Amino acid sequence: MRIPRILLFAGASTVVGACTVGPDYRGPPNAAPTAEQAKAFHRAPVAPVENAPPNAAPWWEALNDPELNKLVRNALAGSPNIKAAEARLREARAGTNQQRAAELPSISGNALYLHTNAPSLGSLFGSGSGASGSSSLNLYSAGFDATWELDIFGGTRRAIEAASAKAEASEADLEDMRVSLAAEVAKAYIGLRDEQLRLDLARQSAALEQQMLTLTEQRRASGAASDADVERLRTQVESTRQTATPLEAQIDASLDQLAVLTGEEPGTLDAELAASALLPDVPAQVAVGDPASLLRRRPDIRKAERNLAANNAQIGQQVANYFPKVNLLGDVGWGSTDLGHLFDGSNFTPVVAPVLQWNILDFGRTAAKVDQAEAGRDEAADNYRTAVLSALQDAEDSLSRYGRQRDSVTNLERIKASAERSLALTQQRYDRGTASLIDVLDAERTRLSAEQDLISGRGEMVTDFVALQKSLGLGWAAADPSDKNHS
Numbered sequence: 111m112r113i114p115r116i117l118l119f120a121g122a123s124t125v126v127g128a129c130t131v132g133p134d135y136r137g138p139p140n141a142a143p144t145a146e147q148a149k150a151f152h153r154a155p156v157a158p159v160e161n162a163p164p165n166a167a168p169w170w171e172a173l174n175d176p177e178l179n180k181l182v183r184n185a186l187a188g189s190p191n192i193k194a195a196e197a198r199l200r201e202a203r204a205g206t207n208q209q210r211a212a213e214l215p216s217i218s219g220n221a222l223y224l225h226t227n228a229p230s231l232g233s234l235f236g237s238g239s240g241a242s243g244s245s246s247l248n249l250y251s252a253g254f255d256a257t258w259e260l261d262i263f264g265g266t267r268r269a270i271e272a273a274s275a276k277a278e279a280s281e282a283d284l285e286d287m288r289v290s291l292a293a294e295v296a297k298a299y300i301g302l303r304d305e306q307l308r309l310d311l312a313r314q315s316a317a318l319e320q321q322m323l324t325l326t327e328q329r330r331a332s333g334a335a336s337d338a339d340v341e342r343l344r345t346q347v348e349s350t351r352q353t354a355t356p357l358e359a360q361i362d363a364s365l366d367q368l369a370v371l372t373g374e375e376p377g378t379l380d381a382e383l384a385a386s387a388l389l390p391d392v393p394a395q396v397a398v399g400d401p402a403s404l405l406r407r408r409p410d411i412r413k414a415e416r417n418l419a420a421n422n423a424q425i426g427q428q429v430a431n432y433f434p435k436v437n438l439l440g441d442v443g444w445g446s447t448d449l450g451h452l453f454d455g456s457n458f459t460p461v462v463a464p465v466l467q468w469n470i471l472d473f474g475r476t477a478a479k480v481d482q483a484e485a486g487r488d489e490a491a492d493n494y495r496t497a498v499l500s501a502l503q504d505a506e507d508s509l510s511r512y513g514r515q516r517d518s519v520t521n522l523e524r525i526k527a528s529a530e531r532s533l534a535l536t537q538q539r540y541d542r543g544t545a546s547l548i549d550v551l552d553a554e555r556t557r558l559s560a561e562q563d564l565i566s567g568r569g570e571m572v573t574d575f576v577a578l579q580k581s582l583g584l585g586w587a588a589a590d591p592s593d594k595n596h597s
Contacts, residue, residue: 130264131433132426135271138415139491141498145401153506154398157513157578164397169579170296173390173572177383178299181372185295186288188373195284202277209273212266215258215438224249250452253443253459260438265430268423275420279413285586286409292585295371296576302364304569306386309357311562315555316350322551323347389568392575396512398582404505405498408583414497418490425483431476434468501581508581512574519571522564529553529560 140146150161170182186192226247261267323343329335365383366376405411441461446452469476536553539545579585 130267131429132268135419135422138418138494141495145502148401151509153509157509159396159398162397163399169584172393175390182292182295184372185291189291195287199280199284202280206273206277209270215256217256219254222251248447250449251445256440258438260436263430263433265427268426272420272423275416279416282409282413289585293576293580297573298364298367300569300572303387303389305357305360307565308562310386311558312354315558318551318555319347319350322548325548389572408501411497411501414494418494421487421490428479428483434466437465439463439465504581508578512578515571515574519567522567526560526564529557533557
């Protein structure tokens with residue numbers, strides 16, 4: 111029994127003093143040194159924003175729309191895409207646990223019972239000695255087998271490191287999907303409300319133009335209007351009615367999109383969202399933080415960084431194949447032809463054997479795999495740089511669009527106010543008898559057109575606000591710590 115103890119002590123000493131081959135991970139490259147030092151975004155002056163750090167979630171509550179809050183909440187809970195990402199995360203964490211298990215010995219038990227009837231020698235050769243017939247033999251065996259690969263050069267540790275980084279990349283991917291889903295729901299909802307309001311205004315415009323057409327037909331009958339005036343207004347009425355048809359189709363598509371985003375069948379939300387409602391109001395100020403905090407917060411950047419760490423660890427995993435592998439094989443068993451004496455000390459058979467494996471002639475294949483792993487690491491580093499630069503571009507462009515659209519909405523509000531004043535003046539002239547009813551209806555149509563442009567502008571502004579939140583990497587909630595496998 112001293113031999114297994116000596117080998118166990120020697121193996122443990124070897125593991126304690128083991129090295130880990132391959133490059134250690136030093137962190138991602140500095141893909142945007144200027145942005146890392148910047149105190150504010152380059153496009154921040156064009157938008158009403160502040161450098162205060164934003165909350166990761168839930169930004170949509172700043173729009174103060176209970177229906178939107180409900181839709182986003184249902185989508186994050188019921189979307190099949192989110193559930194699929196959660197399943198991938200569980201799969202990745204299970205893969206990490208599987209790699210960790212490779213550090214431990216593999217132990218199996220076995221038991222054997224063998225019964226045979228062996229013919230006697232006389233019966234086998236047909237001798238006349240009278241020795242004939244057969245004899246019965248029973249064999250009993252029980253024991254345990256164990257194998258343990260000593261991770262002398264750190265190949266297994268590098269595999270665990272790579273699997274852990276991949277699991278963290280899957281977690282970041284899940285968070286990125288939550289960011290995208292919340293933004294998609296908000297955009298679809300804003301689009302729906304915009305389309306519903308514009309449809310209402312199109313119907314109001316068509317009704318007014320129909321009144322103008324009726325009055326013009328009456329004036330033609332009295333000789334005060336021409337056929338050309340009538341046809342011009344009839345064309346306008348039909349054209350306005352035609353604008354309602356694509357809006358109705360867009361509303362149906364938006365309703366179906368919202369249903370699917372929330373994990374429901376198309377048509378499920380028709381009754382709930384059929385009535386039109388006002389567009390949400392954006393907050394007066396938007397917290398955006400600074401570029402450095404953006405790079406630390408966006409899930410897609412963290413995913414790219416974790417993939418880089420995983421690819422770096424895979425280099426060491428392949429380099430370890432240059433070196434020999436040492437396995438400890440052990441077998442403890444008992445064997446006897448008598449079950450009652452199976453576990454007697456004389457029937458005990460221990461076997462312990464170290465096994466050395468070294469594929470010396472396979473260095474060419476190993477070198478190719480190392481080169482492949484290094485190329486994968488370099489690709490992951492470039493993907494990380496791309497993710498950083500794309501994120502900065504996304505944020506800067508979103509800031510610019512949001513700020514410019516707010517200015518556009520301000521201009522549209524002035525245009526609408528002017529149209530309302532024009533309508534009021536025309537109404538006063540009509541009351542004094544210096545303007546006709548057609549003049550009043552025409553001024554009302556102009557006001558409705560200005561209001562429709564304002565609705566479209568506000569819808570685009572709220573959509574740009576949503577895009578800004580997405581570009582900042584907001585909308586994800588940190589995973590429950592109890593749901594993680596601690597590394």
